[in-house]
Amino acid sequence: MKNWENMMAHTTFRYMDHSTTNMFDQEQYTALHSFAIDDALALSVSEKLSPPTMRLWVHEQTIVLGIPDAKLPYIHEGVEQLKQAGYHVVIRNSGGLAVALDSGVLNISLIFPDVKNVSIQEGYEAMVSFVQYMLSDLTKRIEAYEIIHSYCPGDYDLSINGRKFAGISQRRVKDGAAVQIYLDVEGDSFKRASVIRDFYTVSKRGESTKFSYPTVDPNVMCSLSELLQTPLTVNDMKRRAMNALLKVSEHVVETNFTPTEYAHYRKRLVQMKKRNTVIPE
Template sequence: MELLTPERFDDPRTQYGYVGAVFDQVASGERPATVSILPSSRHVGMTRRDARRPGFEQAVRESEEEGYPVFLRGSGGGATAADSGTFGFSIVRPAAEDGARSIGERYDEAADLVLAAFGRLGVRAEVGEVRAEFCPGDHSIRHGGPEDGMKLVGIAQRLTRRATSVGGIVLVSGEERLARVLGRVYSALELPFRPESVGSLHRTGSGATTQEAVHAFAEEARLRYGAVPAALDKATLDVARSTGHRFLAPESSVRGRA
């Protein structure tokens, strides 16, 4: 298994292109099973289901007014937000290696990885949804109880006939900005949302930086999977830069500048 830990991309289009490129490479056999850990570029990620809601166009406008371009991601769940205080991780495998496992088993794997990495940072957390959270799901990672706790990580999956991916977004800092943009997005979509549900490692009392948290996840991936660090090659980067615009929401004003 490979371990990819690239630097943050300046443009979220490249970030989305990179995530898509790695998934496609694993699916085609060009790349082995891979753990990817990537600091986030500023954006809001929404789903195809979100795009069918009546308030979607307004949600895109609200997000962009806050400076967060909107992208459509391949995994399920609901709207998420990311910026310099967050990072994403994913465990991508060929379907031939992973197809026999259940959806629940993949969620459990990702949650176990998160909790072990948090343990390295001295952060106490548990699996479970919190009330009126963003991207609601019973495999969220929370700090505190289900009523008044806060979400630290959202986990989602993508499954195709050729590959599987499970991973999520880890909130380290900057939760106020994320809560503000998510509040506007969820209001436009007419979906429940509690701003206090947006947590961060800093809100738990942790002093860990984003880079320190990325390092904890990378160390856990090495321990669990024997993942071998690999550099991001030019061919993959070129694909990421040339294809990322495809993930922009159709209603995005950024699309015209791609």
């Protein structure tokens, strides 16, 4: 098992903050673009054209579905309900199931090279340990195990006292990996979970399915602010992420996309849009 600090402690680490603006297109900046951006960065890191990268991103009123969600028997009805409630809906290209994003949820992508020599579990463990390190002055109680009845349940759910505040997915492209986490920092976590619960109720209608979809209980989900009884904000977490990166990496640089990365991004965006054609307009 590789030590997470060794995975993070590169001579140079790249930092990109896409939490407030889209740097590339005139069209509306959505989670669709974020997954294309992470793919482009994973390719760039794989090809040694970029150092390892930490990217921060936030999207308003968005439900990100997993690939299995698109096979729900009444997916069109479920998506229509979400859109009527004011949510943008995207199917991502990494693992997992439906999650809720808004201005109180910070997404962090850690993009590593040479992952042919790094197991999928080691990628997850690196993110878990990085978040534990980032919050180590506030709590030592963050654990990683599946929280039953949470949305997007998995072995690397992050929780405190059995209540989940974060989930991790991973996307591998060639010899690069984007390990992505959503952090429920502030706001109404009960409402977020209720929206996902209702989506599954409408999209499944009690029918039996080959895939096991979660029965979501909003009471097992919680924000970090509530769990720690500390008024944390997304901006607070952004500062913590940067400070943690500065402590474990020798140099941190902020650079824009190169022409090659932009070309990768445009191709991956086309692929993401094609993947999302199953979602009704």
